[in-house]
Amino acid sequence: MKVLVVGSGGREHALIWKLAQSSLVDKIYALPGNGGIEEIAECIPISATDIGKIVDFSKNVDLVIVGPEMPLAEGLVNELPKNKAFGPTREAAIIESDKSFAKELMRHTGIPTAEFKVFTHFESAKDFVETTKYPIVIKASGLAAGKGVLIIENKKDALDALNKIMVEQAFGESGNKVVIEEYLEGKEVSVIAFTDGKDFLPLLPSQDHKKLLEGDKGLNTGGMGAYAPAVLTENEIGKVIEQVFEPCIWGMKKEGIIYKGVLYAGLIITSEGPKVLEFNCRFGDPETQPIMKLLESDLMEPILASIEGNLKSISLKWHPGYATCVVLASGGYPGSYEKGKEIIGLSEVQEATVFHAGTKREDDKIITSGGRVLGVTGIGKTLKESIALTYQEISHIHFDGMYYRKDIGSKNLSGGMK
Ligand code: AMP
Numbered sequence: 211m212k213v214l215v216v217g218s219g220g221r222e223h224a225l226i227w228k229l230a231q232s233s234l235v236d237k238i239y240a241l242p243g244n245g246g247i248e249e250i251a252e253c254i255p256i257s258a259t260d261i262g263k264i265v266d267f268s269k270n271v272d273l274v275i276v277g278p279e280m281p282l283a284e285g286l287v288n289e290l291p292k293n294k295a296f297g298p299t300r301e302a303a304i305i306e307s308d309k310s311f312a313k314e315l316m317r318h319t320g321i322p323t324a325e326f327k328v329f330t331h332f333e334s335a336k337d338f339v340e341t342t343k344y345p346i347v348i349k350a351s352g353l354a355a356g357k358g359v360l361i362i363e364n365k366k367d368a369l370d371a372l373n374k375i376m377v378e379q380a381f382g383e384s385g386n387k388v389v390i391e392e393y394l395e396g397k398e399v400s401v402i403a404f405t406d407g408k409d410f411l412p413l414l415p416s417q418d419h420k421k422l423l424e425g426d427k428g429l430n431t432g433g434m435g436a437y438a439p440a441v442l443t444e445n446e447i448g449k450v451i452e453q454v455f456e457p458c459i460w461g462m463k464k465e466g467i468i469y470k471g472v473l474y475a476g477l478i479i480t481s482e483g484p485k486v487l488e489f490n491c492r493f494g495d496p497e498t499q500p501i502m503k504l505l506e507s508d509l510m511e512p513i514l515a516s517i518e519g520n521l522k523s524i525s526l527k528w529h530p531g532y533a534t535c536v537v538l539a540s541g542g543y544p545g546s547y548e549k550g551k552e553i554i555g556l557s558e559v560q561e562a563t564v565f566h567a568g569t570k571r572e573d574d575k576i577i578t579s580g581g582r583v584l585g586v587t588g589i590g591k592t593l594k595e596s597i598a599l600t601y602q603e604i605s606h607i608h609f610d611g612m613y614y615r616k617d618i619g620s621k622n623l624s625g626g627m628k
Pocket residue numbers: 324347349356359361391392393394395398420430476487488
């Protein structure tokens with residue numbers, strides 16, 4: 211089959227790396243791709259949100275796999291023939307593109323989540339934060355690349371945050387509505403599952419590190435690193451499927467929305483059990499990088515089964531051990547940062563896989579072109595070994611301003627989630 215993967219991040223590089231090993235795939239196109247993807251796929255210089263041009267290009271392929279949320283939210287899948295697209299429609303992608311929709315759905319289907327209120331007017335949000343108890347979490351309701359979530363300790367910061375999101379529109383129109391919710395404490399885990407609209411096939415659970423700084427401090431980012439498997443037992447995953455995934459897609463079905471593709475639940479394991487922080491309508495980034503390293507089965511099988519509606523007949527095989535992905539970012543990310551820095555040492559990395567995100571090729575050089583630049587991903591028999599190998603391989607790589615967290619996965623080593 212000829213396959214087109216839409217997107218240009220580390221997630222897309224990892225998906226393409228895995229698809230390239232499939233006996234069902236003859237040719238891979240990436241759109242627009244990046245400096246690493248172009249070594250294994252043909253990159254097409256079309257933006258991932260140029261729906262018209264993507265639909266035109268899709269005539270050259272048998273299947274389109276959509277990586278990022280933006281083209282899903284903008285309805286790319288609605289414009290493609292049904293059996294040719296992997297990903298939810300615009301109507302189904304609302305589970306990610308409108309956090310207030312997701313929260314209301316969780317409330318009326320009984321999915322455990324933080325208490326919350328939705329505001330569309332600055333004045334009423336302001337009145338609420340004047341009298342509420344702290345800490346709270348303020349979230350832009352629309353898409354904000356993981357950056358529109360602020361954990362707030364006091365009234366002054368709450369007013370500043372509301373100003374930033376609702377008045378100054380720091381995250382654009384996604385801040386026209388805000389969700390304010392109860393702050394929850396616990397370990398986080400991401401569960402991602404294929405679904406054909408009836409059944410679910412979960413991938414290995416993983417743990418992202420969303421905060422910029424070590425010790426989970428600083429601003430939220432798209433994700434600074436992840437490892438898999440995060441320790442949730444099969445039994446616990448089964449419960450999450452029953453209590454979170456099933457009510458989510460059945461709740462949407464009641465509203466006339468069929469959900470197919472992958473569904474991602476960001477969970478926090480509280481003393482009262484797992485609660486949902488967010489749903490995403492796609493694979494996680496960077497969770498996909500360690501997950502793909504550990505997937506032994508052919509990735510095309512669950513993708514095709516999700517489209518065809520026979521996911522029940524599929525199971526997945528995994529390599530034993532652990533994988534850890536550490537994101538190397540441009541200095542300044544998630545704020546403003548410089549681009550165009552030459553990356554050196556990539557060819558010296560022999561034992562880990564370097565998934566590219568914000569990179570491009572210029573003549574014979576690879577240069578930085580985004581905030582999250584590379585995701586170095588190593589495997590090991592234990593989590594500790596996979597972490598050690600990954601950091602050892604990172605020591606070969608350098609670019610001006612390069613920043614990465616030194617503690618990815620390490621919380622779990624000191625008596626973490628079990
Ligand atoms: P979200 O995009 O909604 O998953 O939020 C991004 C990150 O913010 C999460 O991965 C958590 O680290 C943090 N977060 C979001 N909501 C809450 C909450 N209610 N309590 C504590 N932390 C939260």
